[in-house]
Amino acid sequence: MNYVFLVPLFPLLGFLINGLLALSLKGRSDEKIPGKNLVSWIGCSSVGLSFLTSVIIFFKLLALPAGERVVQKIAFPWILSGSFHIDIGFLLDPLSSIMILVVTGVGFFIHVYSTGYMAKDKGYARYFSYLNLFTFFMLMLVLSNNFLLLYLGWEGVGLCSYLLIGFWYEKKTASDAGKKAFIVNRIGDFGFALGVMLIFWTFGSLNFTNVFENAPQVLAMGGGLVTAMTLLLFMGATGKSAQIPLYVWLPDAMEGPTPVSALIHAATMVTAGVYMVARCHALFLLAPFTMGVVAVIGAATAIYAASIGLVQNDIKKVLAYSTISQLGYMFLACGVGAFSAGIFHLMTHAFFKALLFLAAGSVMHALAGELNMQKMGGLKKHTPITFWCFLAATLAISGIPLFSGFFSKDEILWKAFSSPHGHFLLWMVGVITAGLTAFYMFRLFFMIFLGKSRMDPQVESHAHESPKPMTIPLVVLAVLSVIGGYVGIPQSLGGSNRFEGFLSSVFESGHVAAEEVTAHAPSAEYLVMIISIGVILVSIFMAYRFYLKNPGIPKRLAEKYKTAYGILYHKYYVDEIYDKTIVTPLLNLALFLWKSFDVLIIDGTANGVASLAGWASRVIRKTETGYLRNYALSLIFGATLILVYFIFR
């Protein structure tokens, strides 16, 4: 346990070494990238070693008795300024141990996948160094024991996201997407920073233990201060985890390499917001208003994003909206007080969403970079492994029983229905969204792999399965997507929900009981489960009819409901609205300030000082007349002055 600092240290070292290699290999654009093997080994093994360490730590933590599974390890003091004391400290408890397992585990497989996917890219070393740096920051984020270090990790992953989205920076859309991600994130981070400052102002400390243990005494339940605090923190979460209103960067982020989308925008970075809310549950539980806001925004985002995903034709965009939607589920869970359900869904989502992205990458690899679903179909015979893995993931995300997604999503829906913070409407929205999710995922699946081939014949002739470094992670993640849910089988179905039990020590800390068990009959839970399964099966059937049996139906529906289709297709025109109302005015303001203030006043002052000196010297040098008599006159003048001075003394 003393070696917890190794967990983030390995990726940091990987970043440094690979970064130096990237700099020294820069500018060499030949096909055989030298040092590639070394870079791959360093990049993957650093995360791999991190994963091993995380596993060891997890088992060590498990060995401790249930009530004492909280370990704080301080590496060294970071800031000591008067009473402001921040350490580089690590907090190990069930929550953070699960997070590091997910981050390093899924991260490791994505690194391995990238060795195959990015094999021919000339920025290979740079890619791995960024990926390692990202892993480092993410691990710092989830392991930190205080708000400031968490914020460091928070900002760091935002930076790496920018670097990786704009990885192919020569492409304008990619660099624009990177900028958009960073700037939108920044808006959320601003709120987050204000929240952190408010916490410091209230508690005098940023250490988690200090804040959370003192929270019930210091803050009034439902008071303005705690509501403001949590709302500001949540604002950061909406930016980082792509909820309404700050989700707009995530679809554009698909410009980055597909493994990046898998790691950052599916499994890890976007879940930072959920982790943060779960970590600060003590504060959130004291602010029922914020909990309501979180739940409503989560639910609204879920259904909103799912509706957009229904009609997109780019496979990565569909997956991006799906991510936003599933994140909405996680926030819905947190908002109704079911924090462990939210984390459970975070874990299963990491498995199947990463798998979906990697499989999409495999599809693109097979079809030489094709992204448009309308140009695919019947790929099953060309890429069988990808086919089965994709199927596993699709079943998981749709919430089909026995797959991991079923258990986690169902847990959320049940808690949305039954929890004292929950509401019938929230549950309803969740069920509808589940239906939509199943529909668009199976739409995706059918359009790519089954039915008649709409592929370009040239492309079809070259379609082939991906190499082993790419398919092995797919298989591993597929297995996890299937069995990953079994740690969380709810009691109603006979399981012991070990996941929730493991996390209960975290979420029952403090004096506020996180998950009050309300007296609902078990039959209610079964009913809820059956309704959602029913909805899902209907959606899958509809998808089957629309896209396999009768491919003409979608076209006819699109014609009939042209405006609705247009709105959905154009993502409710939100990007355009934001551009008109926010981006353009701000840009104009900046230009105006530049021209009037910067150029006029600041440059004017600097130049003015110089011209003042010039003017002064022009005036003063007139005394250097060269005339003897003038000099004599000034002599006499001085003498007279001295005399006068002495007279008046």
Next chain:
Amino acid sequence: MEILIFSVVALMAVVGSVLVITSRSPVNSALSLIATMVSLAILFLLLNAPFLATIQIIVYAGAIMVLFLFVVMLLNLSKDEFGPERRRAQRFFAILFSFLLLIGITTVLSVGTFGSKSVESSSDTVVPAGVEPLARLLFTKYLFPFELASVLLLVAIVGAIVMAKRRL
């Protein structure tokens, strides 16, 4: 009696100095300067410094002014001044500051007290006159400045010759 001589000679000196600065021709200025120096020599006599009076006539009026006249002759200057004064401000300020200077000096002189001796003390017995006391002082207390002065004169001679010759 003494006062009469003083006033006459003083008047002569002032008139002479005014003529120095206002004459058109440099020769006239030089001659007026000689007249001023002679009146100053008479004043030295009145002040019980016969040696200095003699030296003044011999060195100043006799050597230095003759040198001046030689140079005036060498430069072969005409009588006229050179065009109107273009720097009028110079003239105005010169007169102003000179006037202020005069006022300042006179104020200082009238306000200050010089030494403890009163003016009315008899001076003849207290102040030795003549060459011998002066020489005594010169060769004992002020020996060093005396020697320096002689070196200075040597340097001046050499310098003047070096600068003024046409070709070696």
Next chain:
Amino acid sequence: MVSSSAYLMLSAVIFVIGVLGVLVRRNILVMFMSIELMLNAVNLAFVALSRQLGNLDGQVVVFLVMAVAAAEAAVGLAIIICIFRRKKSVNVDDFNLMKW
């Protein structure tokens, strides 16, 4: 006997007249003569004060001042001759190479 202050006043007047001469005249020789005038005025002041204070130090100073004045006059006139050879003029305003 005449008070020292009369002599000092006279000395002041002659000094200021000399200053005026330096500042107003343009002929360099006349300027030089005005400087000699100033030196003489100072000599008068020294002698007057020496008489008042009752010792001969003032007179020694006058002696040395005269020596210095002689040296200075010689060298100064030599310089004037040099300049005149160059510029063919004794107008002080023509000697303005130090102008900015």
